[in-house]
Amino acid sequence: MKILMLSLYFYPDQTGVPKYSGEMAKWLADAGHDVTVIAGVPHYPDWKRAPGSPLLRPKTEHWGNVTIHRVPHYVPGDGKISTIKRMLIDASYLGAAGAKLVESTLKREKYDVAIAICPPLFSGILALAKRLLDGVPWVFHIQDFQVDAAMRLNLLNIGPVGQILYQMEGGLLKSANRVTSITDAMCRRAVAKGATNQRVIVSPNWADVKNIKPMPRDNEFRQAFGAGEDNIVALYAGAMGAKQGLDLVLDAAERLVADTRFKFVMVGGGPEWRRLCTESGERGLSNIQFVPLQPIEKLPALLAAADVHLVVQKAEAADIVMPSKLTNILASGRATIATANQGTALSDAIEQSGAGLVIPPEQPTELVSALQTLADSPESTKEMGIKARAFAEATLDRDVIMRAFEQELNTIAESASEHRRWLLP
The missing domain is CATH 3.40.50.2000 (Glycogen Phosphorylase B;)
Known part of the structure; x- marks a missing residue:
């Protein structure tokens, strides 16, 4: 399969979302799939731009068998984060990655399936746009519910902006060909927010059981x-x-x-x-x-x-x-x-x-x-x-979890023509 991943947070950052999105892309590429990632610049969790990151134009690099289009976006210069700065990061990634997607369409680059990693929520907009442009079916993979987290931690109030984000989230969950998340409870929440129950599956984060194992503590x-x-x-x-x-x-x-x-x-x-x-x-x-x-x-x-x-x-x-x-x-x-x-x-x-x-x-x-x-x-x-x-x-074995995820991608890709007729009659 030709797989497109949309992930603001990605390798070489190694904490949280970028760790798992990076390992997912690498596993799929090592399994023989053609994997392309439109990623943000390395900056997490310190919220500082890594040296050598692109400032004005996208930069293409290769990590093993994974092709990474690294797009420039806003990162706080002082390493301090706030709600406004977080929204600027997400919005600037949306703009830069969106431009890269348009370029991909104009070049007639074809993909069998797209994976949008959330957070940020806006990655789902990019995947939906790709489906509307090229008929590419997509998976919305939820690592955490970004809008809920911002609301509950008082980083965002339920004003007009919050309402718009909730409506956007619900629309994306309804339109995705699959919604995957890392726990049963989060999958239930996705359904409550509008995802179709039959399209929601659990795809947990994994452990590196081969390399991380019980060892002597005196080290x-x-x-x-x-x-x-x-x-x-x-x-x-x-x-x-x-x-x-x-x-x-x-x-x-x-x-x-x-x-x-x-x-x-x-x-x-x-x-x-x-x-x-x-x-x-x-x-x-x-x-x-x-x-x-x-x-x-x-x-x-x-x-x-x-x-x-x-x-x-x-x-x-x-x-x-x-x-x-x-x-x-x-x-x-x-x-x-x-x-x-x-x-x-x-x-x-x-x-x-x-x-x-x-x-x-x-x-x-x-x-x-x-x-x-x-x-x-x-x-x-x-x-x-x-x-x-x-x-x-x-x-929590990575190979077992990723083989199940790979099978879902195959199922979606095989029925792509059906989804194209549904979206673009």
Whole structure:
């Protein structure tokens, strides 16, 4: 198949959406498909343009068998993000990628299927435009519900702009040939927003079970953290933004500062990084360290250095966002403490796997209690890690998940002529 992917966030960024969109494209290309991606410039999670990124004209590059058309778009010069800046990023990508799509049509470049990765929501507009122009069927792959997240986190109000975005979202969900999302709960939400139930399927994020696996915890990272045999390393690794609510970790560290067993480590980057670092210093939290985002090849050792992983998000995020970091945490064979309301996708994943403890969001006392419970029960903590690994091997293998996704793409491509008649009689 000739596959077109529309993904603002893409390789070489390695946190969240770009990690999975990149791995999806690479898997499909390695499976023999002709994959072209119209991508944004590398800038996430630090919201800074990577050196060498195109400023005025698209740049074509190759990553293995994947062809990437890198289009220029707005990125904040100061690395600080806001609602307006986020909308400018999305809108400028829409314009630049749209121009590239028109060029593709004029050159009579043909594709069998398109994949629009959300966020941003606007990627769906591009895929729909391609179908209207060339009859290309498309898949709307939802990593999180961007508009809902902005509303619940008070980054956007339900005014005229919010109403327009909700109507746009509903229209795109109705028009997509397939809607895929990463949890059952998010798929149900897609149906509630207007997607046709028969066209909605679960396509979860995967774990790299071949490379990320249980390893000895005594490694270079643990030594760098200054953690000994008797220490409990509580690790948060990932993006640091508004939806995570990472003040919770600082509050728990402050309550445990006198308990020398615990060492908190925060690895990653993002708009909250600088503030959290500063506040930690001002509060005299000697038991917490901040470490920059690490190269992907070091991820197995980083995850292995932890005794317990922290998967933290605000209550408002609930089922509109599923932390992408969870899959590889499970594969690493370590226990997890997750902040989630009962009945959410995150809560269900932890409880079904037996991989750790679920506590209410934004409750530092609950986090302290959970950490002490795991520290006082090393055998139970070890058993949680064993169950986590078993769950990852059974349900999160990338090849199994991607083969099912590939089959959906084949089905859509084979019925493309039917969809063309439906849209353009």
